[in-house]
Amino acid sequence: MAVAGGVSTTSPRDGSGTDDTGPGSRTRSVWLQQLVLSASVVITVLVVQALQPELFGVWTFSTGVALIIALTAAALVVPWHRVPRAAVAAIPLGDVLGIGLLAFGTDLRFGFFWAFPIIWLATYFSLVLLIAALAGVGTMILVDATVNGFGPVQALRLIIVLLTLTFIGITAYMTSRQTRAFKQLLRRQASRLQGTLQRVTGQERRVSQMLNGLDTGIARLSAEGEVLALNDTYVALYGVDRDDPKRPGGAVEYAALRGDPLPDGERPFIRASRGEQFEDERVWLYDADGSWHALSVSTRRLMSSDEPPSTLLIVHDITALIEAERARERLAATVSHELRNPLTAIVGHADLALDDPTLPPKVREQIEVIAGAGERMQSLISEILASSRGVFREDAAPAVSDAARIISSSLESFRPAAAARRVTIEEDLGEGLEVVGDAFRLRQAFDNVLSNAIKYTPGGGTVRIIGDADRVGRTVVLHFADTGIGIHEDDLPRIFEPYYRARAVRESTTPGTGLGMGIVRSIVEQQGGSLTLESEVGAGTTVSITLPARADGPGAEERTA
Secondary structure, three states: OOEEOOEEOOOOOOOOOOOOOOOHHHHHHHHHHHHHHHHHHHHHHHHHHHHOHHHHHOHHHHHHHHHHHHHHHHHHHOOOOOOOHHHHHHHHHHHHHHHHHHHOOOOOOOHHHHHHHHHHHHHHOOHHHHHHHHHHHHHHHHHHHHHHOOOHHHHHHHHHHHHHHHHHHHHHHHHHHHHHHHHHHHHHHHHHHHHHHHHHHHHHHHHHHHHHHOOOEEEEEEOOOOEEEEOHHHHHHHOOEOOEOOOOOOOEEEOOOOOOEOOHHHOHHHHHHOOOOOOOEEEEEEOOOOOEEEEEEEEEEEOOOOOOOEEEEEEEEOHHHHHHHHHHHHHHHHHHHHHHHHHHHHHHHHHHHHOOOOOOHHHHHHHHHHHHHHHHHHHHHHHHHHOOOOOOOOOOOOOEEEHHHHHHHHHHHHHHHHHHOOOEEEEEEOOOOEEEOOHHHHHHHHHHHHHHHHHOOOOOOEEEEEEEEEOOOOEEEEEEEEOOOOOOOOOHHHOOOOOOOOHHHHHOOOOOOOOHHHHHHHHHHHOOOEEEEEEEOOOEEEEEEEEEEOOOOOOOOEOOO
């Protein structure tokens, strides 16, 4: 125990040690100790006033009472947190003197009051001050005995009082030391626990930050189905409330894209809360913002020796992966499909050239090579089309194009094929058919429409193309009408779906992929236009394409095929 100026520096209660609880703790300790003594003295004075009032005539008694009352007033008035710590010891030492005056000449009848300051000094101050106080008590008893007569009785009383006070002081001192040691031990243990708690809290915070930084939704569930933790991605994805995560959020889970909603008992969250284990199960989520998400959902069982078992629900948003796969398929489908149209023209012209009996042998051989290569490419393209899905869309910069010139160029490519099938092509394209649109993409659309019209029109049939300019509505309307096999009215709503082929087409011997009309509509809508289709089985089909007309002004850029 450290000693400075005779005062213990380890007591928190009197403020003489480390003042952990604030400056008021020392003052409260002084008040408590002194008021207990002063209350006892006041009660004793009242009893003396009633039973033996002549004691007030003894100046030592009156002086002792006055000194104790003065010390009590000082204890209540002095701001002890502002004075030196050693100054606190002046109060119990003054009490020792006051009690000595109180007991002087009374055969130590009031000597028991010394127990109060002795216990105070032994509890909160150093051993040096305790010994000094006991020495002061012994000195005052010797002075009392010398002045008032010293005999065997006084000697015995001196020994008993000193031994009793010494025993009380030592007992209080040892108890105080043990209490302080125990408090220090508790403080160290509390400090260690606090440090451990801070480290664990910091680790949990870092783990939580790491989980919140993932783009994977994670939910941890107890064996009873209670939610233990949710990361930000899961909360944002499902739109759930952290305070009530079991309540359905703003998102709805579906078994398939635009299919039926999952029953509540089949939702991954409910299944995981029941302890079910599953791996890479696919669900579709329609969130509160109106967006679809493809999810891959799995569970993991967490086992720990110091925690109850729990289940980890892991949700991966694989929408971008699926869209990338579909984009790849759409690209393959579009490229493969668009290659067939120029190949048809190549093969058609080659076949017409081979029908000429006047061809020189060398030229015929070269044309046969061209025709064979074209047929091989058609076979390869058919294989690519069989493994691709969807419609590919790409952005195109707006430009001004001459629709009449584009259609005429397309017709030049398809006339040999039409002639081979004995299909007549009629065109009625007026002036002023300039449209806002990319000529290359429009050529793709017109090629697809003309290819279908010629391909599904029997021999002797007609394909007619009519173009009208609506100056009032600032649009150009192009009609592609054929006298082909037509489309059943039940098939019309699905005619633009990828890979869908109408019933009449399936019953015919003409090959096809079911991608063409979907590509046409995608291109037309991308150019700011619209497409309508009218058809009757056995009578033919009319495809009407409406495109925005060229705006008046000299600054328009023209791009033609």
